[in-house]
Amino acid sequence: MTLRHSSPTELYAAASDGDRRALARLLSLVERGGAPSRQVAALAYRSAREAATVGITGAPGSGKSTLVDRLVAAVRAEGGDVGVLAVDPSSPFSGGAILGDRVRMQEHALDEGVFIRSMASRGHLGGLALAVPEALRVLAAAGLPLVLVETVGVGQVEVEVASATDTTVVVVNPRWGDAIQANKAGLLEVADVFVVNKADNPGAAETRRDLEQMLDLSVDAGWRPPVVQTVATSDDGIDVLWGEIRRHQAHLAADGTLERRRRDRLAREFRAVLSARLARDAEHALGEGGLGALVDDVVEHRLDPYAAADEVISAITRRSPDHA
Numbered sequence: 001m002t003l004r005h006s007s008p009t010e011l012y013a014a015a016s017d018g019d020r021r022a023l024a025r026l027l028s029l030v031e032r033g034g035a036p037s038r039q040v041a042a043l044a045y046r047s048a049r050e051a052a053t054v055g056i057t058g059a060p061g062s063g064k065s066t067l068v069d070r071l072v073a074a075v076r077a078e079g080g081d082v083g084v085l086a087v088d089p090s091s092p093f094s095g096g097a098i099l100g101d102r103v104r105m106q107e108h109a110l111d112e113g114v115f116i117r118s119m120a121s122r123g124h125l126g127g128l129a130l131a132v133p134e135a136l137r138v139l140a141a142a143g144l145p146l147v148l149v150e151t152v153g154v155g156q157v158e159v160e161v162a163s164a165t166d167t168t169v170v171v172v173n174p175r176w177g178d179a180i181q182a183n184k185a186g187l188l189e190v191a192d193v194f195v196v197n198k199a200d201n202p203g204a205a206e207t208r209r210d211l212e213q214m215l216d217l218s219v220d221a222g223w224r225p226p227v228v229q230t231v232a233t234s235d236d237g238i239d240v241l242w243g244e245i246r247r248h249q250a251h252l253a254a255d256g257t258l259e260r261r262r263r264d265r266l267a268r269e270f271r272a273v274l275s276a277r278l279a280r281d282a283e284h285a286l287g288e289g290g291l292g293a294l295v296d297d298v299v300e301h302r303l304d305p306y307a308a309a310d311e312v313i314s315a316i317t318r319r320s321p322d323h324a
C-alpha cells in the first residue's frame, strides 16, 4: 500500500494491524489538526484497546530522555512492547529539539517492539494539551500496551500534558532549590513518583529530604509518592523506578482510582474541546479584532460583561447554519 495517498481510514486499518509507518502518519495527522485529525480521533475513540500511560516530566536537562531510554530497556527485557512520545510544548517543530533524544534512543531504533515519536503542536485545536490525549488513544488503538510520554515541564501546558497520563513521574536533580522549583511549578500536585536523577552529583540526599518534607505537608490519603534515586547514565535505580511505576499502576487499578482518573480526564478534555471550539467559532463569527472591540466596550462601560457574552453567542448562532 502506498501510505502517502492513503485515507485516514486506510491508515488506521494498517496501523491497527501493526504497521508502524501508518501509525507515524496517523500521528502526523493528529499533530496537524483539521478534518483528517477529527476522522482519526473518531476512529481511535471507537477502539476498545487501552494503554497504560506514564508521563515523565521535569526541568530541561534533568535526564528525562536518558531515564526513558533505560525504562524502555527494562520493559523490553520483560518482553513488552512500548511506545514513546516526546513532547516539547515550547517548540513548534517536531524533530529538531528532540534530535538528541533520537540519538540517545538509537539502541532501540531497530527494535520492532519500540515505537518512538516526537510531537509538537502544529495546528491541533487546543494545542498539545488536546493533541496528546488524542495521540495516546491512537497509540493504544495500534496495540501498544504501554506508552511513555516525555514532556519538558516548566509551565502550565507542560503540567497539563504530563497529567494526561495514568502515572506521572517528576524528575528533579540534586541541585539546591530544585525540589522547591518543582513545587512552585505545580508538579508536586501531579507527581505520583519522584525521581532524584543524577544522584552521582552531590546533594542527592538533601534534595530527597526536601521532597519528603514537602510530601509530609501535602495530605493525600491512599498514595504517597515514593522518592527514587537514580543515575540514569549507569542504569542505577532504574529497576526500583520501574518497580514503583508498576506499583502505582497496580494501586490505581485496585481501588477504582484508574477509572475515576480516566473519567475526570475525559471530562476535562471534553470541556477543553468545547471551549476551544467556541473560542474559534467566536473568532470566525466576529472577524479580526472583533473580540478585542467587545473587550473595549466592556472596559469603557458601554457593555456589561454578560451583555458582551450575549453578543458573542448571538454572532456565533447567526453564523452557524452555513458551516454546520
Ligand SMILES: Nc1nc2c(ncn2[C@@H]2O[C@H](COP(=O)(O)OP(=O)(O)OP(=O)(O)O)[C@@H](O)[C@H]2O)c(=O)[nH]1
Pocket (backbone or CB within 6 Å): 059, 060, 061, 062, 063, 064, 065, 066, 067, 100, 152, 197, 198, 199, 200, 201, 230, 231, 232, 233, 234
Ligand atoms: N551525571 C549524570 N548525568 C546524567 C544522568 N542522567 C542523564 N545525564 C546527562 O544529562 C544530560 C541531559 O540528559 P537528557 O536525558 O537529555 O535530559 P532531558 O531531561 O531529556 O533533557 P531535555 O529533553 O533537553 O529537557 C545528558 O548529557 C545526559 O547524559 C545521571 O544520572 N548522572
Ligand SMILES: [Mg+2]
Pocket (backbone or CB within 6 Å): 064, 065, 066, 101, 150
Ligand atoms: Mg529529553
